[in-house]
Amino acid sequence: MAKRDDLGLRAALADRLLPVLVAAMSFLAALGLAGTLASASLAHSWQSQASDTLTIQVPQPNNPDASGKTTRLAAVQAALAQTPGVTNPQVMSQADENALLTPWLGEDATQLGLQMPGVISASWAGPGSPDALGEALDKISAGTMVDAGAVWAARVAALTSSLQDCAAAVLVIVALVAAAVVAVAARAGLAQRRDTITIVHGLGALDGDIATRFANRAVVLVAAGSVAGTLLALPVLDWLAALAAPFSGQMTGSALSNVPMPLWFILPLLPIAAAGIGWATAQLTVRSWLRSLP
Amino acid sequence: MVRFEDVWLKYRNPARPGAPAKDILRAISFEIPDGGFRWLTGPSGAGKTSLLKLIYLAEHPTQGLIDILGTRAANITRREAALLRRRIGVVYQDFRLLPQLSAYDNVALPMRLAHRGETQINADVTEILRWVGLEDRLHARPDELSGGAQQRIAIARAVVARPKLLVADEPTGNLDDEQAQRLMLLITALNRLGTTVVVATHNMALVERYPAPKLRIEDGKLVQNG
Ligand SMILES: Nc1ncnc2c1ncn2[C@@H]1O[C@H](COP(=O)(O)OP(=O)(O)OP(=O)(O)O)[C@@H](O)[C@H]1O
Ligand SMILES: [Mg+2]
Numbered sequence: 390m391a392k393r394d395d396l397g398l399r400a401a402l403a404d405r406l407l408p409v410l411v412a413a414m415s416f417l418a419a420l421g422l423a424g425t426l427a428s429a430s431l432a433h434s435w436q437s438q439a440s441d442t443l444t445i446q447v448p449q450p451n452n453p454d455a456s457g458k459t460t461r462l463a464a465v466q467a468a469l470a471q472t473p474g475v476t477n478p479q480v481m482s483q484a485d486e487n488a489l490l491t492p493w494l495g496e497d498a499t500q501l502g503l504q505m506p507g508v509i510s511a512s513w514a515g516p517g518s519p520d521a522l523g524e525a526l527d528k529i530s531a532g533t534m535v536d537a538g539a540v541w542a543a544r545v546a547a548l549t550s551s552l553q554d555c556a557a558a559v560l561v562i563v564a565l566v567a568a569a570v571v572a573v574a575a576r577a578g579l580a581q582r583r584d585t586i587t588i589v590h591g592l593g594a595l596d597g598d599i600a601t602r603f604a605n606r607a608v609v610l611v612a613a614g615s616v617a618g619t620l621l622a623l624p625v626l627d628w629l630a631a632l633a634a635p636f637s638g639q640m641t642g643s644a645l646s647n648v649p650m651p652l653w654f655i656l657p658l659l660p661i662a663a664a665g666i667g668w669a670t671a672q673l674t675v676r677s678w679l680r681s682l683p
Numbered sequence: 684m685v686r687f688e689d690v691w692l693k694y695r696n697p698a699r700p701g702a703p704a705k706d707i708l709r710a711i712s713f714e715i716p717d718g719g720f721r722w723l724t725g726p727s728g729a730g731k732t733s734l735l736k737l738i739y740l741a742e743h744p745t746q747g748l749i750d751i752l753g754t755r756a757a758n759i760t761r762r763e764a765a766l767l768r769r770r771i772g773v774v775y776q777d778f779r780l781l782p783q784l785s786a787y788d789n790v791a792l793p794m795r796l797a798h799r800g801e802t803q804i805n806a807d808v809t810e811i812l813r814w815v816g817l818e819d820r821l822h823a824r825p826d827e828l829s830g831g832a833q834q835r836i837a838i839a840r841a842v843v844a845r846p847k848l849l850v851a852d853e854p855t856g857n858l859d860d861e862q863a864q865r866l867m868l869l870i871t872a873l874n875r876l877g878t879t880v881v882v883a884t885h886n887m888a889l890v891e892r893y894p895a896p897k898l899r900i901e902d903g904k905l906v907q908n909g
Pocket of ligand 2: 776
């Protein structure tokens with residue numbers, strides 16, 4: 390079929406709405422992609438920080454321990470100091486503990502007459518997981534509990550993987566909506582050009598040729614919209630990355646420099662994927678419409 | 684060769700899907716040999732356009748067999764049908780020009796669909812437009828032209844790709860006598876070069892002047908063949 394615009398498609402699909410809608414879709418998709426990446430990288434840094442953290446709770450810290458020579462808290466502290474793999478044990482001060490509990494128990498938890506457990510934080514540098522530690526400490530001061538950060542890290546991992554699932558779902562939905570938008574635009578273009586297409590069909594145009602003409606036009610409009618939407622998302626992504634920087638431990642000042650490196654490789658794929666969706670959708674829509682002609 | 688064997692065409696009324704379909708063509712059988720010429724006559728509403736639509740593959744018969752240029756129309760793929768249409772030139776009763784294209788581009792359309800080179804297109808289109816007397820209106824769009832000029836563009840488009848089969852529906856309806864004569868000259872020249880021709884017309888004077896076998900239909904039935 391001729392290269393020139395015999396079908397008047399430039400007018401038929403000039404629908405300014407299509408690129409604008411695709412730009413909006415691409416904007417959302419860029420955020421979705423960035424969300425996937427960000428949650429992955431946050432999860433990574435949180436997990437590496439959390440998994441080597443130990444929190445030890447000693448109930449009735451000031452009562453005498455099993456031997457009766459010292460307090461339960463001091464006994465646990467002494468045991469921790471002797472345990473290989475445990476480094477930097479620190480007893481949390483009453484003030485810190487109150488600060489932690491205030492949101493749940495009110496201004497001064499001690500006024501409630503509750504016996505606060507003693508809390509020791511430490512780092513775990515030993516091999517494997519500190520499972521045996523809990524049992525050992527329980528023997529020294531019954532009721533002592535060891536909370537390994539690994540448990541918390543697993544929860545973070547579960548949270549981030551569900552965040553990633555959400556982001557993936559956003560991408561799928563955005564892709565489906567984009568396909569629907571292209572299908573509607575193609576149908577509008579077909580309806581508008583019904584007479585012309587019927588004539589060209591009667592002259593022996595192949596379904597594939599007509600569909601390809603529409604598809605090529607759709608690719609141009611969709612790619613343009615998608616590039617615009619992705620570019621518009623960049624400043625927003627930079628801002629979000631700057632907000633997340635304290636958590637992921639990277640921060641720079643200059644414009645767009647907060648956008649993580651992997652995004653610079655992935656974002657250009659967005660217009661390409663959008664163009665692919667546009668092309669395939671236009672092909673399918675036009676070919677199925679043409680089946681109504683003899 | 685064009686061959687109809689017991690062909691029926693019924694139209695359903697889309698507004699009343701339950702109503703019985705109306706018989707437009709009934710038990711039509713005839714054969715036109717390669718290189719033959721037939722007038723197709725009959726009163727208005729008899730079914731001439733409907734019969735031509737079956738020939739140029741714009742309609743499927745409700746029943747019966749149709750062979751076009753040696754191909755059984757019912758047995759072909761959409762792609763084969765498209766390629767077959769390229770070998771059939773059609774002058775539509777209502778012209779069906781593309782309003783956004785110039786006279787030149789309208790006539791060039793079938794050649795472009797067949798992926799012919801622009802040099803050949805330019806030569807053939809210019810020549811055929813000279814034949815129909817529109818060499819000075821190459822760049823005019825259809826709505827800037829008279830009904831007769833539009834009809835001549837439609838004729839030029841139908842013959843420019845040298846079809847094996849030419850189907851013309853009332854091609855002289857908007858032409859004066861002299862133009863009609865010129866058109867018949869063009870059609871008979873093509874016919875002599877081997878193109879099979881079917882021309883539907885009300886113009887009995889023209890039929891008298893160019894004697895040829897007639898297919899006459901009345902109320903959907905073939906009442907004369909020869
Ligand atoms: N798409 C259609 N749906 C239903 N009925 C139709 C359709 N097209 C044509 N008809 C009917 O078929 C009959 C034959 O129409 P057709 O156009 O073939 O006649 P014709 O011989 O070409 O007439 P004319 O000389 O006026 O062009 C008419 O009664 C017409 O109303
Ligand atoms: Mg008619």
